Amino acid sequence: MNSAFDQIEFLLNDELVVLKDVNPNTTVLSYLRDSAGKIGTKEGCASGDCGACTVVLAEPNGNKLRYSTINSCIAIIPAVNGKQVLTIEALKSDNRLHKVQTAMVENHGSQCGFCTPGFVMSLFALKKNALEKSEKGEESISANMEEIEEALSGNLCRCTGYRSIVDAAKQSLESDEKDQFQRIESETIQRLRDIDGDHQTFSPKKIEKLADLLLAYPKATMLAGGTDLGLLITQNLVQFDVVIYLGKVKGLQILEVAEDQINIGASVSYTQSHSVIKNEYPDWGRMMTRLGSLQIRNLGTIGGNIGNASPIADMPPVLIALNASITLQLGKQEREIPVEDYYIDYKVTCQQESEFIRTIHIPRSNPDYELKIYKISKRFDDDISAVLGVFNVKLVDGVVNDVSIAFGGMAAIPKRAVNSELALKGQPWNQETIDKAKLALGTDYSPLSDMRASADYRMTVAQNLLQKCYLELSQPDLNVNVLSFEAKAVDRDA
Ligand SMILES: Cc1cc2nc3c(=O)[nH]c(=O)nc-3n(C[C@H](O)[C@H](O)[C@H](O)COP(=O)(O)OP(=O)(O)OC[C@H]3O[C@@H](n4cnc5c(N)ncnc54)[C@H](O)[C@@H]3O)c2cc1C
Ligand code: FES
Ligand code: FES
Numbered sequence: 001m002n003s004a005f006d007q008i009e010f011l012l013n014d015e016l017v018v019l020k021d022v023n024p025n026t027t028v029l030s031y032l033r034d035s036a037g038k039i040g041t042k043e044g045c046a047s048g049d050c051g052a053c054t055v056v057l058a059e060p061n062g063n064k065l066r067y068s069t070i071n072s073c074i075a076i077i078p079a080v081n082g083k084q085v086l087t088i089e090a091l092k093s094d095n096r097l098h099k100v101q102t103a104m105v106e107n108h109g110s111q112c113g114f115c116t117p118g119f120v121m122s123l124f125a126l127k128k129n130a131l132e133k134s135e136k137g138e139e140s141i142s143a144n145m146e147e148i149e150e151a152l153s154g155n156l157c158r159c160t161g162y163r164s165i166v167d168a169a170k171q172s173l174e175s176d177e178k179d180q181f182q183r184i185e186s187e188t189i190q191r192l193r194d195i196d197g198d199h200q201t202f203s204p205k206k207i208e209k210l211a212d213l214l215l216a217y218p219k220a221t222m223l224a225g226g227t228d229l230g231l232l233i234t235q236n237l238v239q240f241d242v243v244i245y246l247g248k249v250k251g252l253q254i255l256e257v258a259e260d261q262i263n264i265g266a267s268v269s270y271t272q273s274h275s276v277i278k279n280e281y282p283d284w285g286r287m288m289t290r291l292g293s294l295q296i297r298n299l300g301t302i303g304g305n306i307g308n309a310s311p312i313a314d315m316p317p318v319l320i321a322l323n324a325s326i327t328l329q330l331g332k333q334e335r336e337i338p339v340e341d342y343y344i345d346y347k348v349t350c351q352q353e354s355e356f357i358r359t360i361h362i363p364r365s366n367p368d369y370e371l372k373i374y375k376i377s378k379r380f381d382d383d384i385s386a387v388l389g390v391f392n393v394k395l396v397d398g399v400v401n402d403v404s405i406a407f408g409g410m411a412a413i414p415k416r417a418v419n420s421e422l423a424l425k426g427q428p429w430n431q432e433t434i435d436k437a438k439l440a441l442g443t444d445y446s447p448l449s450d451m452r453a454s455a456d457y458r459m460t461v462a463q464n465l466l467q468k469c470y471l472e473l474s475q476p477d478l479n480v481n482v483l484s485f486e487a488k489a490v491d492r493d494a
Helices: 028-035 099-106 116-135 145-152 163-172 185-195 207-216 229-236 270-280 282-288 294-299 302-307 315-321 418-424 431-444 455-474 484-493
Strands: 007-012 015-020 054-061 064-071 084-086 221-223 243-245 255-257 261-265 325-330 333-338 343-345 355-363 369-376 387-396 399-408
Touching (some): 064 185, 099 116, 116 145, 145 163
Parallel strands (some): 007 084
Antiparallel strands (some): 261 355, 325 333, 369 387
16 A cells, blocks of 8 residues: 655654654554553544543644643544654653542542543643643633533543542642643753654645645545544544645644634634634534534544535534635635535535645624524534534514525535525514425425434424524523523523
8 A cells, every 4th residue: 555654753752753654544542552552542432432542732832832632543643743642651750640640549530440541631631721821821720610521521431420530620720730741841842843844745834735745646635633534544444545634734724813704724623713713603612612522623623524525514504604615725726615615415525636625714703693503413512413503694673684594414415595595585583484484494405314313303403493593583581492402502601
């Protein structure tokens, strides 16, 4: 096989690792356990769901290191190029447990212990990031419950129950004593900068280089966060011949709020883009915290969500309802198209060979419009949507002046509800109009039945979401807790 990724360099704990001619289909977990002998990191599900395989990546961010958790089971080895991978083995130092480990022991946060290394690594990243915020004077070292829940949302434990682990999280955040990593932070940053050279042909840094590589290897697989691709390797046993990692391409990392639009580079992670999106569109920001777990959001990107072209992806319906667009680039040629036009059929897009998504453009929020986003999944956190409905509505004097509606999970592609929109536009915002628009949804979509939901359920829920949107906009004080998941979202906001 042509494993076209000439060299990967990273720090594994404090050791420099140089892998030559590495097979880019190797997962970080299999490298750690099978080649590096780091067997503290466990494999539970091999699909990014349980968090047993959680490791922490450290990357320079100015003069500090930024720590983020990832699922090593679905992260592919090119994704750690130029970074530090921290495993559970690195935490103990001078024969003393790290503060987060001590807190787990003292709070009885472990029973069979299988999930424990993953939990400890999530607590470790939480503590490191809380410490950094407190150093910047943003807040005290203590994280609030929401931050603790978010940090642990991607870790499952079958034995202990979560209270003792949450108690361990709280205890571990009580001390701001320096750990071994802080003591050598500048040295680590310098080591990472030294290895982050430009010689990795398939980890380009410049957008021109990426465009050239894609022309030279038109069948290459573009790797952003790998949270979809990794699953293809571990679950479908797919092997990619040529992999081009996008995470180092500077031109794909822009995140800017311009006068009339927000521009997000295709390799910006959810964790990064969330900071901007939550301020502009609070409903969308809340929904993003339900996309996968923190580990998934630390790696996954909106570009990958679009490029994967799944009909149940969470971002496309929002982008379609907001009339967002993307810039695609092929060689030196760029073209901007509405996100809606990207999708043609199930997993078929208008993206040509050697073309890539460069930037996502999202219109700034408009106070005349109300945006409502409803994600329906079996589990509140870390679950794929059965249906995701987005309504962007402009009412003037009780009449629908403008509306766009898009759904995920209702067709082979993320799709606009054109007939339902027509039934609403120019009509009074009342129950009669809504009933007609609900009927029109039946002509917009013919959903499928699958393990997530039946076709009937999907249609009923889509119509009920339109009803919910109507009630919420008509009576803003009314708490429409018709769906338990949404009720929880409301509770969290309170
Ligand atoms: C446990 C788990 C939970 C998840 N939960 C959710 C969820 O709740 N909601 C949801 O929507 N998704 C979910 N996902 C799916 C996945 O996390 C998202 O689709 C994510 O946005 C993919 O981004 P990525 O950067 O990891 O993409 P990658 O895996 O790197 O790439 C995905 C696809 O996009 C292509 N691609 C990447 N970048 C570009 C580009 N710039 N131009 C063209 N093509 C490109 C790749 O070649 C590949 O085909 C989940 C996945 C896991 C494992
Ligand atoms: S082994 Fe379960 S998330 Fe990786
Ligand atoms: S302690 Fe057994 S799975 Fe968590």
